[in-house]
Amino acid sequence: MKKDILKRKKLLLVNWGTQDKVYPFQVAKKMGLVLYLATTAKYPNWVKNFVDEKNIIITNPYDSEKLITDVFNYMENSRVSFDGVTTFFEMSIIPTADLASVLSLPFLSSEAARRSSGNKLVMRIISKKAGINTPDFFSFTSYHEGMEKSGVLKYPAVIKPIRSGHGFGAIKIEKKEDFVECFLLAKNQRNHIYDEWMDYYDLYKNDWIVEQYIPGKVISVDGLVQNNKLFIIGTTEFFMGKEPFLVQEGECIPARISFSLEKRARNLVSRLIKILGFDNCGFHCELRLTKKETYLLEIAGRPPGGNILEEYHLSTGINFAEKYISIALGEKIKIKKNKKDKHVFIKSIIPSDSGILKEIYGLDYLSTYKNLTVQVHKNKGSVINRIYGLSDSIITVKGSCNKEKYMNEILRTIESKIKIDIDSSFVNRILSKITN
Numbered sequence: 001m002k003k004d005i006l007k008r009k010k011l012l013l014v015n016w017g018t019q020d021k022v023y024p025f026q027v028a029k030k031m032g033l034v035l036y037l038a039t040t041a042k043y044p045n046w047v048k049n050f051v052d053e054k055n056i057i058i059t060n061p062y063d064s065e066k067l068i069t070d071v072f073n074y075m076e077n078s079r080v081s082f083d084g085v086t087t088f089f090e091m092s093i094i095p096t097a098d099l100a101s102v103l104s105l106p107f108l109s110s111e112a113a114r115r116s117s118g119n120k121l122v123m124r125i126i127s128k129k130a131g132i133n134t135p136d137f138f139s140f141t142s143y144h145e146g147m148e149k150s151g152v153l154k155y156p157a158v159i160k161p162i163r164s165g166h167g168f169g170a171i172k173i174e175k176k177e178d179f180v181e182c183f184l185l186a187k188n189q190r191n192h193i194y195d196e197w198m199d200y201y202d203l204y205k206n207d208w209i210v211e212q213y214i215p216g217k218v219i220s221v222d223g224l225v226q227n228n229k230l231f232i233i234g235t236t237e238f239f240m241g242k243e244p245f246l247v248q249e250g251e252c253i254p255a256r257i258s259f260s261l262e263k264r265a266r267n268l269v270s271r272l273i274k275i276l277g278f279d280n281c282g283f284h285c286e287l288r289l290t291k292k293e294t295y296l297l298e299i300a301g302r303p304p305g306g307n308i309l310e311e312y313h314l315s316t317g318i319n320f321a322e323k324y325i326s327i328a329l330g331e332k333i334k335i336k337k338n339k340k341d342k343h344v345f346i347k348s349i350i351p352s353d354s355g356i357l358k359e360i361y362g363l364d365y366l367s368t369y370k371n372l373t374v375q376v377h378k379n380k381g382s383v384i385n386r387i388y389g390l391s392d393s394i395i396t397v398k399g400s401c402n403k404e405k406y407m408n409e410i411l412r413t414i415e416s417k418i419k420i421d422i423d424s425s426f427v428n429r430i431l432s433k434i435t436n
Contacts, residue, residue, distance in 0.1 A: 008034045009033050012084070012086075036080075037056050038059050038071055068102055082103065083105075085103060094113045106330050112279070116300060119163055135214050137212070161186075172213055220236045220304060224320075227279070237251060252343060254315065257289065265289065282327075342401065349420065350391055355423045357378050357379070357421075361420075361421070397410075
């Protein structure tokens with residue numbers, strides 16, 4: 001057994017991410033790798049199902065110097081070296097890039113990481129100067145500066161933190177007069193959500209960007225780059241929630257767009273990859289599509305998050321996560337797609353009100369469809385707490401099919417037949433007592 005372990009390649013993962021990041025660990029384990037993890041002491045217990053406790057390096061995965069120092073101390077004391085280092089978590093891309101550079105292992109370069117991942121302002125300025133189509137924008141670091149600049153854009157617009165994640169703090173501003181109200185709402189939304197990485201990004205809590213709102217579909221183009229060879233795995237279309245809250249409520253793969261729109265999106269991403277200097281990495285590029293233009297929203301040197309890696313595997317037959325790990329190990333990858341992609345989708349139903357969940361109607365309509373999984377997350381009588389426009393989903397529907405027409409029928413059924421009845425009267429009573 002010991003000899004077998006010595007023969008197996010050793011992969012260091014930087015940070016575990018969030019609960020949906022279990023999947024990359026599962027893939028790495030199936031590849032027969034010995035896994036190591038550099039993370040904080042707050043890692044979840046499920047991590048131990050994949051990584052021996054002695055292989056966990058307690059560090060700060062958001063700080064390059066601390067990460068490098070702790071990893072080298074561990075290597076020296078444990079007499080171990082790594083065959084690859086990578087991360088699936090955007091907040092740790094820059095430190096991972098710095099670590100990989102010092103270890104002389106394949107990964108996104110430090111320079112490319114800083115030009116793109118995690119910093120919406122730097123990415124936009126570099127892209128715009130290089131001729132990539134981006135929405136007009138301005139940045140600010142104080143309330144007064146934001147007010148002074150608020151008139152330089154055409155409205156509607158979108159306000160968002162320069163450094164953040166998961167779309168926290170992104171709010172649509174319909175007109176200039178709404179700037180103050182939307183800014184306060186965005187700040188409260190961002191501050192209400194707590195994840196471990198927010199402690200690190202608290203340094204940037206006063207850094208904001210406002211960009212012109214572009215109507216149209218939101219899609220991503222996702223893939224890999226190895227030795228300057230680009231592999232586009234596919235496209236994802238995002239289902240956006242009710243505005244002004246720009247929350248993604250699901251997605252489908254492939255995106256429901258014409259051949260010409262997809263070609264235009266792929267061409268923009270191909271140019272952008274070269275401009276930013278992406279190599280030996282994954283990429284996730286989000287775009288807004290109109291009939292005439294394609295606009296860059298953001299790009300990061302990582303694979304897509306959430307459930308999308310699994311969905312690509314089901315849709316295209318390509319194990320995206322496995323290929324990404326192989327790049328980190330310096331193994332040459334080959335991409336062979338299915339002749340025809342499956343249509344894979346996830347749709348969450350997120351309540352628009354706070355209150356007591358009284359009833360869920362229409363779930364029986366979904367029982368007639370094949371290859372459908374319906375998860376109900378809240379029981380009758382549950383308290384639904386929608387704060388600053390954010391709430392957990394009540395229902396998640398997952399499915400796959402061979403025809404787009406069939407998928408669209410299911411999505412229409414979800415939209416028209418499933419209804420959520422929430423009693424908001426007690427919330428109004430509480431609010432009236434507070435205000436009085």
